[in-house]
Amino acid sequence: SAVISQKPSRDICQRGTSLTIQCQVDSQVTMMFWYRQQPGQSLTLIATANQGSEATYESGFVIDKFPISRPNLTFSTLTVSNMSPEDSSIYLCSVRGDTEAFFGQGTRLTVV
Amino acid sequence: DQQVKQNSPSLSVQEGRISILNCDYTNSMFDYFLWYKKYPAEGPTFLISISSIKDKNEDGRFTVFLNKSAKHLSLHIVPSQPGDSAVYFCAASGLTGGGNKLTFGTGTQLKVEL
Numbered sequence: 001s002a003v004i005s006q007k008p009s010r011d012i013c014q015r016g017t018s019l020t021i022q023c024q025v026d027s028q029v030t031m032m033f034w035y036r037q038q039p040g041q042s043l044t045l046i047a048t049a050n051q052g053s054e055a056t057y058e059s060g061f062v063i064d065k066f067p068i069s070r071p072n073l074t075f076s077t078l079t080v081s082n083m084s085p086e087d088s089s090i091y092l093c094s095v096r097g098d099t100e101a102f103f104g105q106g107t108r109l110t111v112v
Numbered sequence: 113d114q115q116v117k118q119n120s121p122s123l124s125v126q127e128g129r130i131s132i133l134n135c136d137y138t139n140s141m142f143d144y145f146l147w148y149k150k151y152p153a154e155g156p157t158f159l160i161s162i163s164s165i166k167d168k169n170e171d172g173r174f175t176v177f178l179n180k181s182a183k184h185l186s187l188h189i190v191p192s193q194p195g196d197s198a199v200y201f202c203a204a205s206g207l208t209g210g211g212n213k214l215t216f217g218t219g220t221q222l223k224v225e226l
Contacts, residue, residue, distance in 0.1 A: 004155070033214075042201065042216040042218040043203075043216040045213060045214070048212070094155075099161055101146075101203075101214055102158070103148075103155030103156045103157075105153070105155045
């Protein structure tokens, strides 16, 4: 199993600003995943963060809006840039084990 | 295009009875399926999984059934307990993305009543 620490757990931000979410894993992992859960929706994969290379973004998500850093095998950050109310969501960090994925507790972001 | 669907947004069951949560998928490349439980203000926690080579997997009170021809899976919880009240997500993965990418359903809110 993996223990994932994510912070902040929640934040309220002004539109037009940016927020950086941090994710720390208790073991070294090759890939870290960032998900978004909009209100009443499913978890949607934003991007896969690979150590030593650029993140791979899913359709509908771009690096300028969601820049990701992956400086080592246990840490990653996701930045939500130039926020609008539509970015209000829960953002989740995840790593994949042998058979299942493990998740952080999530960051609940509200943009006002 | 929602490739994994949970058509029941909510389900209410009495304590001690069986809870059945359903999930349908459309992508025939999915070969591994998982169920997660999520409490408010927490991340999803893994419950049980099933590979496409099986049609049933059991772990304590939780059993997952897979019907590949119908592209349907279900999670049975018996007996249901008040602590089972949470949102349940089914998820699927396959050859796409090297098997690491999970596609989630929209979730079913289960309420177990006393």
